[in-house]
Amino acid sequence: xxxxxxxxxxxxxxxxxxxxxxxxxxxxxxxxxxxxxxxxxxxxxxxxxxxxxxxxxxxxxxxxxxxxxxxxxxxxxxxxxxxxxxxxxxxxxxxxxxxxxxxxxxxxxxxxxxxxxxxxxxxxxxxxxxxxxxxxxxxxxxxxxxxxxxxxxxxxxxxxxxxxxxxxxxxxxxxxxxxxxxxxxxxxxxxxxxxxxxxxxxxxxxxxxxxxxxxxxxxxxxxxxxxxxxxxxxxxxxxxxxxxxxxxxxxxxxxxxxxxxxxxxxxxxxxxxxxxxxxxxxxxxxxxxxxxxxxxxxxxxxxxxxxxxxxxxxxxxxxxxxxxxxxxxxxxxxxx
Ligand code: UDP
Ligand code: MG
Numbered sequence: 001x002x003x004x005x006x007x008x009x010x011x012x013x014x015x016x017x018x019x020x021x022x023x024x025x026x027x028x029x030x031x032x033x034x035x036x037x038x039x040x041x042x043x044x045x046x047x048x049x050x051x052x053x054x055x056x057x058x059x060x061x062x063x064x065x066x067x068x069x070x071x072x073x074x075x076x077x078x079x080x081x082x083x084x085x086x087x088x089x090x091x092x093x094x095x096x097x098x099x100x101x102x103x104x105x106x107x108x109x110x111x112x113x114x115x116x117x118x119x120x121x122x123x124x125x126x127x128x129x130x131x132x133x134x135x136x137x138x139x140x141x142x143x144x145x146x147x148x149x150x151x152x153x154x155x156x157x158x159x160x161x162x163x164x165x166x167x168x169x170x171x172x173x174x175x176x177x178x179x180x181x182x183x184x185x186x187x188x189x190x191x192x193x194x195x196x197x198x199x200x201x202x203x204x205x206x207x208x209x210x211x212x213x214x215x216x217x218x219x220x221x222x223x224x225x226x227x228x229x230x231x232x233x234x235x236x237x238x239x240x241x242x243x244x245x246x247x248x249x250x251x252x253x254x255x256x257x258x259x260x261x262x263x264x265x266x267x268x269x270x271x272x273x274x275x276x277x278x279x280x281x282x283x284x285x286x287x288x289x290x291x292x293x294x295x296x297x298x299x300x301x302x303x304x305x306x307x308x309x310x311x312x313x314x315x316x317x318x319x320x321x322x323x324x325x326x327x328x329x330x331x332x333x334x335x336x
Contacts, residue, residue: 022056022081024048024127025106025182029060029096030114034067035221040114041075041082047120051127058083058100059114063090093225094195101185110179115222117145118177119215126179126212135184135207136199138170139177139214146218154231161235165242166200170211173199177214181207187327193233197241204245205327249318249325251310255303263300269293
């Protein structure tokens with residue numbers, strides 16, 4: 001895993017000449033943050049140069065409509081360690097992260113926001129933790145500088161929920177400032193707005209996660225790109241992550257259990273009603289209980305069928321992508 005950074009390999013020719021293979025890739029999704037760019041670039045470069053390791057900065061312009069792109073283009077013309085990936089339209093932060101990860105060549109990938117809320121000076125701290133052997137190091141905004149009602153409160157609730165549902169215990173899932181070992185992040189498939197779940201997803205593929213306290217600053221320029229509606233989406237995403245993590249290779253266990261439970265209760269109620277009718281000689285045609293019994297049986301059968309469909313989909317998923325149901329860390333004396 002550890003590349004001998006003492007002997008940098010010449011890998012790639014760019015318009016600006018050959019570039020050393022980077023050791024650290026910093027991936028930054030950016031959407032309409034023109035005012036922040038000059039300072040972001042300056043402070044980040046300062047920190048990264050002080051590291052003494054070859055690096056690259058990958059800014060993913062997520063369809064900015066302000067002056068961000070021309071500005072980035074100017075900076076990139078001067079500095080070949082700055083890569084700019086421009087998406088065709090605004091695809092959202094998660095997609096922007098994925099676009100950056102796909103192009104990152106470093107062994108370690110650091111992510112952060114473009115709006116100067118994260119502090120590049122925390123990067124060495126994260127990298128030190130990675131060097132200790134962790135696969136993912138997540139920033140914890142101990143002193144978060146955001147509004148309480150629509151930011152900190154929802155995220156407190158979300159953090160609690162996520163930490164209870166996933167088995168990764170962090171204080172702050174939403175912090176973008178994180179560092180990853182590149183091979184771990186490559187195992188993680190990102191969809192929707194799942195970037196805050198990367199630690200949870202990565203731990204599902206077997207990565208070791210650590211958390212370090214980091215600085216946080218108020219947003220100085222521009223506006224936040226999110227509102228309160230994000231909370232609902234986070235909760236729905238949490239259900240997805242829980243399901244994929246726990247049951248993705250056995251969907252019938254979730255749906256089937258619910259289905260058998262519902263149908264079982266329905267059948268018991270039906271038997272009881274049959275006894276009432278045939279032994280007690282009472283009319284049951286108008287009883288709400290009859291309706292409930294029928295409903296439970298129908299719903300139960302549907303849930304079981306859904307589970308079976310899920311099983312088929314899961315098989316297609318794994319087999320069509322040649323995706324095994326396990327992930328190998330390393331093989332000794334193998335041919336791999
Ligand atoms: N961002 C992005 N695409 C989007 C929304 C946001 O690339 O559709 C970037 C944004 O430019 C910033 C980061 O994601 O660098 C975090 O966004 P923001 O600061 O608005 O979120 P907050 O800090 O308020 O949670
Ligand atoms: Mg922000």
